[in-house]
Amino acid sequence: MYLCLIMSNLRFATAIHILVLLDKNRNELITSDFIAGSLNVHPVVVRREIKVLREAGYIESKKGKEGGCALAMEANKILLGDLYKLVNKENMLGRKNRPNPDCAIGRQMNNKLDVLFNKAEEGLVALLNKQSLKDFSDSFE
Amino acid sequence: MYLCLIMSNLRFATAIHILVLLDKNRNELITSDFIAGSLNVHPVVVRREIKVLREAGYIESKKGKEGGCALAMEANKILLGDLYKLVNKENMLGRKNRPNPDCAIGRQMNNKLDVLFNKAEEGLVALLNKQSLKDFSDSFE
DNA sequence: CTAAATGAAACACTTTTTGTTACAATATTG
DNA sequence: CAATATTGTAACAAAAAGTGTTTCATTTAG
Numbered sequence A, B: 001m002y003l004c005l006i007m008s009n010l011r012f013a014t015a016i017h018i019l020v021l022l023d024k025n026r027n028e029l030i031t032s033d034f035i036a037g038s039l040n041v042h043p044v045v046v047r048r049e050i051k052v053l054r055e056a057g058y059i060e061s062k063k064g065k066e067g068g069c070a071l072a073m074e075a076n077k078i079l080l081g082d083l084y085k086l087v088n089k090e091n092m093l094g095r096k097n098r099p100n101p102d103c104a105i106g107r108q109m110n111n112k113l114d115v116l117f118n119k120a121e122e123g124l125v126a127l128l129n130k131q132s133l134k135d136f137s138d139s140f141e
Numbered sequence C: 001c002t003a004a005a006t007g008a009a010a011c012a013c014t015t016t017t018t019g020t021t022a023c024a025a026t027a028t029t030g
Numbered sequence D: 001c002a003a004t005a006t007t008g009t010a011a012c013a014a015a016a017a018g019t020g021t022t023t024c025a026t027t028t029a030g
Helices: A011-024 A032-039 A043-055 A080-087 A104-128 A133-138 B011-024 B032-039 B043-055 B080-087 B104-128 B133-138
Strands: A059-062 A068-071 B059-062 B068-071
Touching: A011 A032, A011 A043, A011 A059, A011 A068, A011 A080, A011 A133, A011 B104, A032 A043, A032 A068, A032 B104, A043 A059, A043 A080, A080 A104, A080 A133, A104 B011, A104 B032, A104 B104, B011 B032, B011 B043, B011 B059, B011 B068, B011 B080, B011 B133, B032 B043, B032 B068, B043 B059, B043 B080, B080 B104, B080 B133
Parallel strands: none
Antiparallel strands: A059 A068, B059 B068
């Protein structure tokens, strides 16, 4: 398991933005250019995140002219904690030093930090999972 | 308030390592060189973190020959959630894009994310605050 | 005075993250 | 079938964040 405690990238904000737009435009195919316009980033950045969301089963996309993407799940089944884990999959664990193994404390430190970080991660994900994409999206006017 | 969800730096791990060493060597002044040896990093990196811990009142240091630093508080008064906030003070809020203000969704997004991130941060800090430096330090053999 | 330590600034280096270009593949429309 | 609009992806460039290092002034003990 991994733990990310500092949101040092924009991926969670980007992913949730994409999903809200798709939820607000159900029954339509939305292009990455349109999403990029709302997010104010490059369309390729959007497509990168779309790939992750698609592979996780949250959305599906259609290639070619008149293509675009749409939600592939009910919005109330998409939980924000799961989304958080998804976009931070690779580097979830809090970063650790490589302490001196000759030091009695240093030797044990990373195992202790792992325990601490894992507990924190579980709590955080559980907390975020109390809210679904639907809850979040419905809070918009 | 701020929220950091991904631990993309080593500062929390470094700060907690320093504090555990000081707790395990109470009644002694520990040099940044000694700490750096245990952490396996440059002494200046240690002194940078020591400055933050000192200004927060957790430790005090003595200059000059035979100098060093020591805990300035009881270890059970130092809560890990507070420590987490301290080392991530500047960039705690999850990072956000700068969405297009002409988009009805984009316009509202960052306020909504702030609410979400603040709630998550509070929960995370509360969870970490269940553990003090003493609890953590005592778990070492 | 000398030695050992902190304090702090400045800069270099590395890693992470984001932005951009380019182009192949695919599907729709006429 | 040709033209067009779109996704998908790779490769690279640029920017930002984080860490490492050098340097030196200051302080204190002996």
